[in-house]
Amino acid sequence: xxxxxxxxxxxxxxxxxxxxxxxxxxxxxxxxxxxxxxxxxxxxxxxxxxxxxxxxxxxxxxxxxxxxxxxxxxxxxxxxxxxxxxxxxxxxxxxxxxxxxxxxxxxxxxxxxxxxxxxxxxxxxxxxxxxxxxxxxxxxxxxxxxxxxxxxxxxxxxxxxxxxxxxxxx
Amino acid sequence: xxxxxxxxxxxxxxxxxxxxxxxxxxxxxxxxxxxxxxxxxxxxxxxxxxxxxxxxxxxxxxxxxxxxxxxxxxxxxxxxxxxxxxxxxxxxxxxxxxxxxxxxxxxxxxxxxxxxxxxxxxxxxxxxxxxxxxxxxxxxxxxxxxxxxxxxxxxxxxxxxxx
Numbered sequence: 400x401x402x403x404x405x406x407x408x409x410x411x412x413x414x415x416x417x418x419x420x421x422x423x424x425x426x427x428x429x430x431x432x433x434x435x436x437x438x439x440x441x442x443x444x445x446x447x448x449x450x451x452x453x454x455x456x457x458x459x460x461x462x463x464x465x466x467x468x469x470x471x472x473x474x475x476x477x478x479x480x481x482x483x484x485x486x487x488x489x490x491x492x493x494x495x496x497x498x499x500x501x502x503x504x505x506x507x508x509x510x511x512x513x514x515x516x517x518x519x520x521x522x523x524x525x526x527x528x529x530x531x532x533x534x535x536x537x538x539x540x541x542x543x544x545x546x547x548x549x550x551x552x553x554x555x556x557x558x559x560x561x562x563x564x565x566x567x568x569x
Numbered sequence: 570x571x572x573x574x575x576x577x578x579x580x581x582x583x584x585x586x587x588x589x590x591x592x593x594x595x596x597x598x599x600x601x602x603x604x605x606x607x608x609x610x611x612x613x614x615x616x617x618x619x620x621x622x623x624x625x626x627x628x629x630x631x632x633x634x635x636x637x638x639x640x641x642x643x644x645x646x647x648x649x650x651x652x653x654x655x656x657x658x659x660x661x662x663x664x665x666x667x668x669x670x671x672x673x674x675x676x677x678x679x680x681x682x683x684x685x686x687x688x689x690x691x692x693x694x695x696x697x698x699x700x701x702x703x704x705x706x707x708x709x710x711x712x713x714x715x716x717x718x719x720x721x722x723x724x725x726x727x728x729x730x731x732x
Contacts, residue, residue: 403591405600416651418618422658425611429604430597454585461650484581492654514657514665517604521596528585529594536577544578 403528405431409451412437413444413470414459414490419515423457423490426520441465445473452481455527457511457520460491460502467491468505475506475542483541484534486527490515506542508532615659616703622652623700626668630693634686642684646675652696662707666716667695674723682730688722695719 410432414420420437427435436451438444442465448456456474460467467489475483486508491498494512502510508531509523532543591597629648633641649672656665671692675684695715698704704712 401591401593401595401597403589403594403597403600405589405597407588408585416622416655418621419655419658422608422611425607426604429607430600454588461647463644463647486585490654492650513654516658517601517608518596521601521604525594525596528583528589528591531581531583531585533578533580536579537575 401525403431405524406433408432408455409434409436409453411435411444411447411451411453411456413439413441413456413462413467415439415462416459419459419490422515423520426515426517427457429517430521430524441467441470444470448474448485449479449481453485455524456485456487458487458489460489460493460498468502471502471505471507471542486531488523488527503545504540506540508543612660615661619652619656619659619661619664619700622648622655623664623696626652626693626696630689633684633689637683639680642675642680645684645689646672649675649692660705661700663699663704663709663712663716664696666707667692667699667719670716670719670723674726677727678730685726688719688726691722692719 405427410427412420412423412427412435414423417439420439424435424437434451436447436453438447441462444456444458445465447453458467458470471487471489474480474485474487487506488509488511489502489507490511490513491502492513493499493502499510509526511519511523534542535544626645626648629641629645633645635641649668652668653665653672656662656668671689674688674692678684699712706712
């Protein structure tokens, strides 16, 4: 049985809907989190982030002005970010594979598909605590490794780099 | 697709685990029980919360009807998308379904195609009726028929605009 000291965490909740923020904050407080920061926009979140350097961010995707994806890209790549490795859990009503891929490409660590439930919030928090992902830096991406498993680099032939015709000829 | 090279892969120190401990880890059942109780305490407010979201949707619809541009269209989409995501959390799954249909229509129609106000209104009116009558049963036959009809009309409009 776990006995996490959630009271030691600083969590930033970013959502432009006050009701959703209240719901998420209520869940986190019941978990024992004391230091919770709230932001109603990406701009406000960026300001708080730089001041308070949270341990985890729960972030809505669709917001007026700076979207959740824009904010993640700033967190991962802006030189003024206090912690480019901070785990980001994205709250989203978008559940299509295409949207999930876009969020992964922006540097999201975990997802909470709405509707929000206590169990899902707990499981994603546990995931970022117990199963942190390795980070990857390439020319066009910096963020959590987008593969669930397989930290070890693949050593086999680069079949996908070949054209379909070449593959068909083999 | 060829891999981007070079790739730098590294594992930052797990500062979170060091901070919160938790032994072998896993779900903290006691904390979850407290949170479920706290959620139950909020449920009496869900009706008012969704009423606020519906009001915001009606205002966004009025703004779009007055001046149909990218800003008002984007605001309408955000309101519909918000309700789609939030209504199930607030125990209004039928409202979520109708809002999802509206969000799909706005999202899938090309930005150059004007949104059909009559179909927007059909969605907004349906959401208002479901809210006023406090309909929550997803098996309700009338509600199911209404949702299916809205879905079909959205399909038609999107197909006509994108063919």
